Amino acid sequence: MDFSFGSDPGTLRIVGFVTAFDFALTLLLLVLVLLMRCALLRRRRRRTRLLTVWQPILVKAVENPTSDVPRLARRDLPEFLLLWNHLHESLLDESKNNLNQIANALSIGSSALRMLHRRNLRRRLVAIATLGQLGERAAWDELLSITERGKARVSLAAARALVMIDAPKAVPQLIPLLLTRTDWPPSRVAAMLQVAGAEAISSPIADAAIKSAREEKLDGKPKAGVNIPARMVRYLELAYNESALPASRTIARLSSDPEVLAACLRLLESAEDLPIIRENIGHEDWRVRVQAASALGRIGEDEDEQRLVPLLSDTEWWVRYRGAQALSRLPSIDQARLKTIQAGQADPFARDILTQVMAEVELR
């Protein structure tokens, strides 16, 4: 009995105390949840009121610019900014100016600048987006600083805001960051570059891509496990062909990295690129062979048939598939010719993939 903590008065006192505390905490949490629910309902009611007043004004302003707007309560600002940004993101350029006119009448710019210093991540992100939509030049230095030092999500939001404020000025400052910010996800960078527009990014991104490929050739290993040159070449897809194509040709000759080479081949689309594509059709890395086959599917000539047929027996399914697709797209190839090629194949994989592609052609 002596070592039974269940009968020890001291232990029982502690357990009893913890239990009482536990139930008190549970009650407290219940009150907290109910208070949160009340706050939520209040917020929803306020939001409904805000929408009732402001949604018609903003929607009307899209058609007819106006600065004659009611006063905006300070505590409604975050919700208003969400509504305003939401509408902004759904509009084309001309109508955006009308929304900005309303924001200027409400001095939203200075409020958003103040919100940039808030600890609340949500408010900071909304403030950054607002400053971008407004084209608020007074925020430039601060946004640039966030872009350089902030965590991935905030810094990319700031970069996007910068290109919205002044794309030609922002792009040269942002492109070098693309080479160092390995934490920036390519899909979000691409979205940001799209906002900047092909006009602003084409030349700088092409130069940066070539530079990164040269550096990779000298250094020989990727930064932090990220293949920056390959990423840069992918971004070239967003640039004008007149910049992207020469850059990808140069990089394709410079780089021996299969990932970079594959990314370059994705872009090539003129007859003058045929030699480099044909050169890589038998590359040891299947990712390169796939892209070479796809490229021949875009710009290949009849004489490429003999290069593509061996791909039908490739060890990689995707190479066989793209090879068969490319064959079906050659200028003078029709179903009858595909059937003849199929009949000449000893490899069942080659025959199967041709059957599939012929069925796809028929379905189209």
Place this chain on the structure above:
Amino acid sequence: MTVVNFILGIQYIFLLYFLALYTTYFGLDLISLLVLPRYMHSRVMSDLPQSGSGFDLPISICVSAYNEEATIVASVRSLLQLSYSEFELVIANDGSKDQTLEVLKREFKLVHFPEAYRSRLPSTPLRGIYVSTIYPNLRVIDKENGGRSDSLNATINVARYPLICVIDADSVLQRDSLQRIVQPFLDDPRTIACGGSIRIANGCKVVGGFVEQVGLSTNLLVLFQVVEYLRAFLFGRLGWSPLNGLLLISGAFGLFHKESVISVGGYDKNTIGEDMDLTMRLHRMAIKRGTPYRISFVPDAVLWTEVPETFKVLRSQRIRWQHGLGECISLNRSLFFKRGSGAAGWVAMPFNLVLEWLGPLLEVGGYLFMVVTYLLGLLSFSSFVIFLLFAIGLGTLLSICAVLEEEFAFHTYPRTKHILILFGVAILENFGYRQLNAFWRLEGLFRWMVGKKPGWGQMTRTATWAGAPSEVKKGGT
């Protein structure tokens, strides 16, 4: 040492179990309380309308269907309406004995397609592959019955895209769930798998394949499960995720890097807990290769599913889960304390072994111990009550924390009444339901120990929310 002394001596085992269990749970709860606000704040930008950058990752949605003639059309239609820039839908008809394939053929104008099938993962023979002439992104595989894992392997074999999303055929995916669950893959290229939240559809109103109105069932058993699911997902998964210690991506809704899944051999058709086994093997593979990796969880990527409404079905589900847990731990024991395994091998695996798998033994043992010591006069009635209230209090507190997180972040349940009901259920579940669950789990544990495989039981789905006839009986595939 007398018998009495022996009995009193083992009290420390129960005490240690109790302390370890609740310390871990509250630790996970604390982590999720820290993580959740930041996650919710960062979400604000993705809630704004955005156009695709063309760099989005295309997804193959893989679905296994067995005897789903009543619900499959509605499910496929809702999946085809998901808001995501590029995805394909691969359905495997796993040798259904009903008209599943025929209704699919009729509704989606399927035609036979001579696909050059790659058998990279094992599965039963295929009877044919069909494509829809209305929806180019819909393909249906007709195959011999081989079970859910087997047919998911078949869908992965024909999946074209780098990411595969595995979902249950009879569940309802929230329209924006793909957009949300893909975020970890976009943000961190090391991500190899990601799970979403499973919510309970019983009591909800589903229109056009989507949940239109969230509600709570009037069935108490379902309500207990609502609280359980909140606990499991909001602080179970969310707590393990930042530690990279997530050992389970639910088979009902998960997004995977296809090549990683193929490199570990896909789903194991001989395992009951195939989803947990796959997640554990993904950990092992990445650790073995020495490549940095992430297995994440996204709390607001939601799938709605129907849960058992009867004790019989629930019992067989819980026995199966416990059996599956034992199997997975045993099959993946090399993950324990493996060098470089981080939280997965050093914390999550021991946690799952001692506190989750052996847990029911200690839990049921603990209840018996209290009764025996009370009957032997070693524990006074007041002590007995205090300890019981202590256990109930902590259990309730954990459930309430989950309700708090739900209310803080998602406000899924629209009415204040719902919150009060969940509160009541969080308290009530401690009086019988938890104990019953512990007994079922104990049964699962013993069945695993004696090597007796549990059956799938017969899940009776009302499925009224999916526009189906009033009751659909469905055995596991």
